[in-house]
Amino acid sequence: MSFKLWEFEYKQVEMRLDNGKILKGTAFDFDDKEDNDSGYDSISIKTAGGTFDIDENRIVSIKEIK
Numbered sequence: 001m002s003f004k005l006w007e008f009e010y011k012q013v014e015m016r017l018d019n020g021k022i023l024k025g026t027a028f029d030f031d032d033k034e035d036n037d038s039g040y041d042s043i044s045i046k047t048a049g050g051t052f053d054i055d056e057n058r059i060v061s062i063k064e065i066k
Contacts (some may be wrong), residue, residue: 005043006030016060
C-alpha cells in the first residue's frame with residue numbers, strides 16, 4: 001500500500017504502526033525507496049519520545065493532525 005508519504009512532510013501526523021504503537025509528532029523527512037536499503041519509502045518523525053525513521057511497510061495508517 002502506498003501512503004504517498006511525501007505529502008506528510010513538515011506536517012503534524014499521527015502514525016499507527018504494525019506493532020500497535022502510535023507515534024504523534026512532526027514528519028520532517030521523506031526518503032524514496034531507491035535511497036533505502038530496505039527497498040521501501042520511509043518518513044522521519046520527531047516525537048516527544050525521540051526521532052524515528054519509519055519504513056512504509058511498518059505503517060498501518062497515517063493522518064495529518066491539527
